[in-house]
Amino acid sequence: MKTNGTAILAWSEQFATGLEEIDAQHRVLIDKISALSELRGSGAEDLALRNTFDDLRHYALYHFQSESELIQAWPVNRAYKDAHAKAYRSFTELLDKADAYVATNLIDVVDHLLGFLVKWHIAGVDARLIRQIIALRSDSEGGPAEPANDPLQDVLIDMLGDFYDSVGARTFEVMALNRRLQNEIEQRRRTELALKESEERFGSLYRHAPVPIWEMDWSQIKQALLALRANGIEHLRAWLEENPGETRRLAELVRVVNVNDAALALIGASSMEQVPRMLGCYLSEVAMRDFAEQLIAVFNGHLVFEHESELVRLDRTVRQIMVKRFVTPGHEQSLASVILTTADITERKRVERDLIEARDRATEATRAKSEFLANMSHEIRTPMNGIMGMMELALETPLTAEQRQFLSSAHSSAEGLLGIISNILDFSKIEARKLTLESVVFDLRKTLHTMAAPLVVRAQQKGLWLDVCIDPAMPESLLGDPLRLCQVLVNLSGNALKFTERGGVTVEVVPRAREGGRILTMFAVRDTGIGIDPGQRELIFEPFTQSDASTSRQFGGTGLGLAISRMLVGLMDGRIDVQSTPGEGSTFSFEVWLGLAESERRPDASVPLPATPRTNASANILLVEDNEVNRKFALTVLQKAGHRVAALTNGKDAVDLLESVRFDLILMDVQMPVMDGLEAARRIRALGIDTPIVALTAHAMAGYRDIVIAAGMNDYLAKPIRGRALLDKIDAVMSGTASPALPTSPPAPASPNAQRKLPVFDLDEALATVDGDATHLRMLARLVLEQIDTDLPAIRQLASDQDAVGMKDMAHRLKSSLGSIAAYAAHSTCVALETEAKGAPPHDFAAACQRMEEEAARLSPVLRDVAAGIFSFQLTDESDNEH
Numbered sequence: 001m002k003t004n005g006t007a008i009l010a011w012s013e014q015f016a017t018g019l020e021e022i023d024a025q026h027r028v029l030i031d032k033i034s035a036l037s038e039l040r041g042s043g044a045e046d047l048a049l050r051n052t053f054d055d056l057r058h059y060a061l062y063h064f065q066s067e068s069e070l071i072q073a074w075p076v077n078r079a080y081k082d083a084h085a086k087a088y089r090s091f092t093e094l095l096d097k098a099d100a101y102v103a104t105n106l107i108d109v110v111d112h113l114l115g116f117l118v119k120w121h122i123a124g125v126d127a128r129l130i131r132q133i134i135a136l137r138s139d140s141e142g143g144p145a146e147p148a149n150d151p152l153q154d155v156l157i158d159m160l161g162d163f164y165d166s167v168g169a170r171t172f173e174v175m176a177l178n179r180r181l182q183n184e185i186e187q188r189r190r191t192e193l194a195l196k197e198s199e200e201r202f203g204s205l206y207r208h209a210p211v212p213i214w215e216m217d218w219s220q221i222k223q224a225l226l227a228l229r230a231n232g233i234e235h236l237r238a239w240l241e242e243n244p245g246e247t248r249r250l251a252e253l254v255r256v257v258n259v260n261d262a263a264l265a266l267i268g269a270s271s272m273e274q275v276p277r278m279l280g281c282y283l284s285e286v287a288m289r290d291f292a293e294q295l296i297a298v299f300n301g302h303l304v305f306e307h308e309s310e311l312v313r314l315d316r317t318v319r320q321i322m323v324k325r326f327v328t329p330g331h332e333q334s335l336a337s338v339i340l341t342t343a344d345i346t347e348r349k350r351v352e353r354d355l356i357e358a359r360d361r362a363t364e365a366t367r368a369k370s371e372f373l374a375n376m377s378h379e380i381r382t383p384m385n386g387i388m389g390m391m392e393l394a395l396e397t398p399l400t401a402e403q404r405q406f407l408s409s410a411h412s413s414a415e416g417l418l419g420i421i422s423n424i425l426d427f428s429k430i431e432a433r434k435l436t437l438e439s440v441v442f443d444l445r446k447t448l449h450t451m452a453a454p455l456v457v458r459a460q461q462k463g464l465w466l467d468v469c470i471d472p473a474m475p476e477s478l479l480g481d482p483l484r485l486c487q488v489l490v491n492l493s494g495n496a497l498k499f500t501e502r503g504g505v506t507v508e509v510v511p512r513a514r515e516g517g518r519i520l521t522m523f524a525v526r527d528t529g530i531g532i533d534p535g536q537r538e539l540i541f542e543p544f545t546q547s548d549a550s551t552s553r554q555f556g557g558t559g560l561g562l563a564i565s566r567m568l569v570g571l572m573d574g575r576i577d578v579q580s581t582p583g584e585g586s587t588f589s590f591e592v593w594l595g596l597a598e599s600e601r602r603p604d605a606s607v608p609l610p611a612t613p614r615t616n617a618s619a620n621i622l623l624v625e626d627n628e629v630n631r632k633f634a635l636t637v638l639q640k641a642g643h644r645v646a647a648l649t650n651g652k653d654a655v656d657l658l659e660s661v662r663f664d665l666i667l668m669d670v671q672m673p674v675m676d677g678l679e680a681a682r683r684i685r686a687l688g689i690d691t692p693i694v695a696l697t698a699h700a701m702a703g704y705r706d707i708v709i710a711a712g713m714n715d716y717l718a719k720p721i722r723g724r725a726l727l728d729k730i731d732a733v734m735s736g737t738a739s740p741a742l743p744t745s746p747p748a749p750a751s752p753n754a755q756r757k758l759p760v761f762d763l764d765e766a767l768a769t770v771d772g773d774a775t776h777l778r779m780l781a782r783l784v785l786e787q788i789d790t791d792l793p794a795i796r797q798l799a800s801d802q803d804a805v806g807m808k809d810m811a812h813r814l815k816s817s818l819g820s821i822a823a824y825a826a827h828s829t830c831v832a833l834e835t836e837a838k839g840a841p842p843h844d845f846a847a848a849c850q851r852m853e854e855e856a857a858r859l860s861p862v863l864r865d866v867a868a869g870i871f872s873f874q875l876t877d878e879s880d881n882e883h
Contacts (some may be wrong), residue, residue, distance in 0.1 A: 060238035212263035212342040218335035220253040236299040247292045254279035268314040284310045303327045320346045386828040442482040451486040465504030479595025491561040492588045496527035504527030524589035618642040619664035624654045626672040629783045629817035637723040651680025670697040678711040685712035720819040723771045765822035779864040800847035808837035826855040
């Protein structure tokens with residue numbers, strides 16, 4: 001197409017001017033879009049957004065209308081006009097669709113509008129291009145002219161044609177962009193629908209969650225705490241303690257925003273309208289203190305908090321709850337959204353209280369049981385020894401065959417009863433965890449052969465054999481508890497003999513492994529007895545149980561022996577196994593680790609065992625003992641060993657003396673007048689004195705050690721006390737190696753065949769008490785005689801006066817003296833008097849006093865002989881009966 005050059009320049013000038021105007025409008029439109037974009041993050045109201053968008057919409061339509069008029073007035077390039085008209089319609093449709101999304105999708109509307117305009121509108125570039133062409137034309141001709149067939153005219157027309165073609169191409173790009181925008185808007189609509197469904201599901205989960213959930217606004221709390229810090233409050237706890245009313249005031253600042261159904265049920269509400277909006281309405285006095293702790297946590301920057309508290313329901317009842325608090329993400333600074341989850345733990349706390357009460361009751365029952373066992377240990381064994389002693393004495397007198405048979409049967413029954421009592425006491429001590437094991441050096445072969453001696457006699461009486469086979473590889477000296485080890489073997493061997501009618505029993509000891517300072521040893525007891533049915537092998541280890549009901553009827557027994565044996569082996573970290581074939585016999589075996597004595601250890605032993613050091617150094621010792629016999633006995637033993645001793649008779653004098661004088665060791669009797677040993681020990685420790693204290697007590701229960709330790713003492717010795725045991729205990733305490741060994745009961749009288757033995761006085765035991773020192777024994781005998789002469793009239797008067805308190809103290813002192821010299825018959829009578837005095841009134845002292853008179857009459861001549869140095873006593877004829 002060829003046109004007049006002057007017309008082309010005029011039209012070009014007009015078109016360039018129009019494009020410049022359009023470009024200016026375009027920039028205004030961009031500014032309006034930017035303004036709308038800025039509103040989207042400012043939290044503006046919906047009305048402001050709508051007004052801004054309407055202003056943008058009207059201006060955009062005006063802008064495109066002006067541009068269309070300009071393009072339509074230019075009669076060249078029809079294709080460009082058509083493309084522009086189509087783009088105008090597309091943009092109008094875009095604005096109409098955007099109008100529906102402006103409230104919820106403002107960010108997308110702004111971005112798409114801006115992209116559309118930037119891609120389609122390059123009016124400023126077009127105007128500059130045309131101006132350059134006009135300038136080129138003017139410069140080349142020196143002014144406007146209309147020469148015919150000017151080559152520059154063709155160039156200009158071709159360039160403008162290319163320009164129109166490029167604009168048309170960009171128009172089609174805009175139309176494609178419009179289609180993509182429509183797809184994106186549809187995708188956005190679907191996303192919003194899915195988001196709405198997700199929110200509805202979450203809302204349903206929130207409402208119906210089984211855990212009470214609370215949404216609260218703590219923003220005012222945050223501001224209040226910031227204000228306190230700004231006013232110089234650095235320690236909120238101290239400030240709240242000084243201003244107790246401030247905690248409740250701050251609680252009123254917390255607002256309840258929303259709760260779920262579980263929370264409604266917890267507080268007793270049926271809808272949100274019934275829910276008090278202030279947190280303070282739910283807080284009891286206890287909960288208010290918990291809230292103060294939460295305030296302190298927030299003040300110190302802790303946003304997560306978990307604790308137990310209380311909640312006041314709408315009906316004013318109180319529930320105990322577990323609370324966990326955290327801040328909704330994005331609200332860490334303002335605390336405008338704080339989530340609390342609560343759990344009703346009222347029932348759990350009730351159960352906990354019930355369990356604590358049950359535990360306390362069980363503890364009290366255990367304490368009562370321990371006291372009962374202590375009394376049993378004192379009161380049952382001693383009378384039983386007296387009964388058996390009297391039977392033995394009767395068996396030593398001339399008797400008819402029938403009388404001897406009756407007494408022998410009674411003596412056997414008494415021995416069986418004593419064994420049952422011992423088993424019950426041992427079982428109770430193990431069950432109450434009051435039994436501990438010793439670790440002492442013992443000769444294995446000597447110990448086992450001594451243990452087996454009475455069993456061999458029983459076996460011979462039944463026509464059986466009993467062998468003890470110890471592997472030659474076993475060491476001679478071992479470390480362990482020989483008493484409990486023999487108790488297990490006696491139980492197993494005694495059971496084997498009981499259930500064996502033909503053949504015999506073999507006790508085997510075999511080493512299994514050696515490791516450093518210890519040796520794994522297998523003990524086995526094999527018999528040729530009746531055997532055990534496979535289904536009964538575990539049952540026989542249950543307490544008070546035997547393999548079947550007929551067993552106890554045929555063979556007797558309580559069914560405790562195997563139960564005790566398994567418990568004792570368990571204390572030794574071992575386990576009893578049993579293999580048996582009915583009709584052929586049984587084998588009970590167990591493996592335990594025993595320590596090796598120093599003399600038995602190999603040079604490469606890797607686990608050294610501690611040895612108890614002995615000390616020969618003299619010590620300053622304070623002896624506190626009210627009983628004269630016991631005091632003189634201890635003084636003599638200690639002074640002979642080279643110790644320096646100060647003696648007192650009650651705890652108060654000891655406390656007074658220790659305020660100004662120090663000793664290396666204190667020996668303290670427990671039961672004394674004025675102040676007993678336990679109270680004295682407590683007061684000594686309260687003075688800050690850490691001198692070792694060893695209790696001297698007649699109590700024989702392992703649990704009693706816990707009592708003396710709790711009072712501040714270091715260890716104890718059970719009466720009657722032997723001299724060597726006293727010195728050993730002093731060495732152990734002074735060297736720090738004392739062990740919680742169980743006390744031993746007073747020795748029972750020896751068998752009736754023992755030499756130099758009277759039913760009322762055990763000379764062997766008495767000499768052992770003073771380590772064979774006859775002079776010392778003579779002195780003790782004189783003291784006991786004097787005490788008997790003094791105390792017997794007093795006992796008669798106390799019985800007449802029904803003075804239980806005085807009788808208890810008098811019997812206790814005399815009992816202790818008699819026990820010290822192995823006068824067991826009179827000792828048991830004093831025990832009976834003391835027991836009667838401890839009981840509820842009225843008291844029947846007559847029978848016990850009569851027995852005391854009789855026993856004193858029998859004992860006094862013997863003690864006079866001992867005091868005179870006469871140690872050979874004329875005994876009645878001994879019986880051949882070994883029972």
